[in-house]
Amino acid sequence: MRLSALMIRLVVFAVAAFGAFTAARSAVAIVEERSVIAVRETLVDKGYEWASVLGDGLQVILEGTAPTEAVRFRAISAAGEMVDASRVIDNLSVADSEEIKAPEFAIEILRNDAGVSLIGLIPASADRDDLAERITDIADGKPVTDLLEVADYPEPETWRDAVNYSLRALEELPRSKISVNAERVVINAISDSPEEKRRLETLLARNTPDSIRLAVNIGAPRPVISPFTTRFRIDADGAQFDACAVDTEEALSQVLSAASAAGLTERANCTLALGTPSQTWGEAVALSIGAVADLGGGTVTIADTDVTLIAPLGTGQGTFDDVVGELENALPPAFALSSELPERPETSSGGPPQFTATLSPEGEVQLRGRIPDAVTNTVAENFANAKFGQASITMGTRLANGLPSGWSVRVLAGIEALSKLSNGAVIVQPDNIQVRGNTGNQDASAEISRLLIDKLGQGAAFEVDVTYVEQLDPIAGLPTPEECIEQIGVVTENRKITFDPSSADISASAQAVVDDIAEILKRCGDLRIRVAGYTDSQGREVMNQALSQQRAEAVLTALQSRRVPVGTFDAIGYGESDPIADNETEAGREANRRIEFSLIIPESTAEETSVLDEIAAEAPDEEPSEDAPAADDGSD
Structure with a gap:
């Protein structure tokens, strides 16, 4: 009985122990599953999908590769919010850090009456000495403050184009701030007048590298108008x-x-x-x-x-x-x-008196109609000469009596109004003045109206019908770079630049040709132009190349002495390469001795193409060849 009772107790104890163990296992499994689910959902909600969650009893194990150490720490903290932090096992790793990216190269240039300041970061490969020299030339004796830093990273492909363009712009802008990076140039400047503002905007918009985005903001003082009309x-x-x-x-x-x-x-x-x-x-x-x-x-x-x-x-x-x-x-x-309230005029068989002034597109001025006396006639002619300069003045006026009061003033006002036009006509009548024509000045109509009001009074009746023609505008009508090269070709079609024998001195007879080319280039503004020199094949190749270089540089110097801005020009001698005619004949050799003008197109945008205008060099180019006689007979 005792043994039987003991066995019963042992069996009961074993059953109870097994039940407790089973219940504990079930409880742990439930806690583990719920913990893993809670942590996993939290990590997903916070964007940490890269982390995986495993359960090991009451412990929660995090595995995966975090992009950064900071993100890894935030993931562990997020898991600790859902379960006790001591139960979180960190098996996370961190991705290798990427290489340090190259910094952005940029320059801020400030120019004013106090000088030029530069601040920014430039590549170590940049020619800092050349940059300093160009800035010093632009500053024109004023202080230059150089706060540039250098970083040894690869130079962006478009960096030099952006910097070169910015320095060319800086030459034209004495009061400006220019921000430069490899992709964009931002120009803020102040001009002296609205006309100067338009000129600068037109100039800066031309010849901009295609790889560079440009933003221009030029301010101009408002004009003072008196009377305000x-x-x-x-x-x-x-x-x-x-x-x-x-x-x-x-x-x-x-x-x-x-x-x-x-x-x-x-x-x-x-x-x-x-x-x-x-x-x-x-x-x-x-x-x-x-x-x-x-x-x-x-x-x-x-x-x-x-x-x-x-x-x-x-x-x-x-x-x-x-x-x-x-x-x-x-x-x-x-x-x-x-x-x-005007009244209807009485009709007259003779018609109202009239004075007419016309200006032709060629600059011919004709004055016709009635004038009160000889003195007024002389004054009108002299006034027209003063207003139209060297224009040809044709007088077709006649003296007449009984003209309205103030007729002389109306005639002179009409002549002055005509001077505001490029071509047109003015008709002066007792009760009205009509002004019609074309102009390259967008404000011409307002200027004529203010003039007539000032001379004739506010009650004066006049009609102004003036058409703005962009081609007549000296600013908006600037030729394109291609047109500039074409104009040089027209000027030099039947004339040549010649040099003294065996030298790079431009001959006296060629000075007029250089003068005409200089006048064209002054109107063309800021262009990138290559002046290329070529020779024929006589003589040694090395000497030919050297002479062609000297002659190209001589042309560049001659243009500079005529106040052509040549800062963007290149002079290159190509010697006897690229002949355009047969070097076996005198005519062919003469054709091959030449100077060519072409546009420089940045390499980053396209291969260089040019509209060449050949200016043949009259004189021979080099010393005699070794097989030729050495006597100097006045030719090469």
């Missing part, structure tokens, strides 16, 4: 401005909105300027334009604080009074209004 009219040709000046962007918006509502469809050339007499200028002009629209036509002139409204012929008195009254009460206090 806007003139708007509506006639049979529609609504248009003869002159338009505003002081702020807000005023510009007011004026253009009013003009658009009055029927203006063309682009208005309004000038942001200084000299406004009142801060309410935009409001006054907009109201005045609205009055012209209400009249259905006419002209309004706002000069400083004086507003002159002229109704169209045939306007009813009631309508005129209503519009004038509304405008007079609406204008800001500083402005004074005068108005005019």
Whole structure:
């Protein structure tokens, strides 16, 4: 019985122990599974998919390769948030660090009246001495502050193109900041006038390396206009401005909105300027334009604080009074209004007196029509000579009595208005002046209107119909680089640059050719041009190459002495290579002795192509060959 009872106890104990063990195993498995799932979900949510999670009892094992040490630490911390940190086993590794990337090479260049400053990082392979020399030349005696650092990394392919372009730009910009890297050049500068701003923008846009992105921001002081004038009219040709000046962007918006509502469809050339007499200028002009629209036509002139409204012929008195009254009460206090309702002129069998001045595209000026006396006739001729320079003046005027008061002033004002045009005509009548023609000045219409208002008064009736022609604009009409080379070819088609025998001295007879080439290049602006020298095959090859180099450099020096900017030019002698004719004949040798001008195209964008303009060199090129007689008979 005792044995039996003991066995029962042992069996019960064993069963209980087995049950407890099984329950513990099951509990551990559940805890392990839930821990692994919780940690894995957390790592995935936080973007650590590269980590794998394993369970080992109550421990959670992390394996995988972290991109950086910091990311590895964050992954372990994320796992520790879900289970006790002591249960997290770190089996993570870290990827090998990448090689250190090359730094970005860049230069900030600041130029002002105090000198030139440079700061930035340049490649060790860059020619720092050459850079310093070019900057010193540009500074023209003013201090140069060099804060450049050097890094020994490979030079970007487009680095030199960007730097060379920036230095060429710096020569033209005495007050500027230029930011340079291998891909982009950013230019911020200040010019002396709007005209200079346009010239610089045109110049900088030309010959830009194709591999470089360019951003240009050139500021210019606003012009001072006196009297501050806007003139708007509506006639049979529609609504248009003869002159338009505003002081702020807000005023510009007011004026253009009013003009658009009055029927203006063309682009208005309004000038942001200084000299406004009142801060309410935009409001006054907009109201005045609205009055012209209400009249259905006419002209309004706002000069400083004086507003002159002229109704169209045939306007009813009631309508005129209503519009004038509304405008007079609406204008800001500083402005004074005068108005005019024209009457129909009486017809005359003889017709009104008239004076006409015309300017041809070739510069020929003709003055015709009625003049009150001989003194006025002489004054008109001398005034035309002064305004048109060396133009040919043809006088077709005749003396007449009974001309209106102020006729002489109107004639001289018409001649001066004509001088603002490239070609055109001015017709002066007692009640009107008509100015029509072409110009290369975008502001010519406004300048003519201000001139006539100043000379004849605000109430003067005149019509200005001037067309801007880009080809006549001395800035926008600059020739392209290819056109410059073509023009050199035209100039030198039947003439040659010659040299003294066996030397690199340009002969006296060739100086005129160089003069003409220099004038073309001055108009062409900043170009990259190669001046190449060639010889015939007589004499030793080494001597031929040396002489051709000297002659190419002589042409470059001659251009520089004529104030051609040759900083971007290259002079290269090719000797007897690339003949264009047979060296066995005298005519062929003469053709092979030549200077060629070609455009330099950056290697990074294309192979060099050129429109060659051959300027044959008259004189022989080298010492006699070893087989030739040595006597000097005045030829090579």
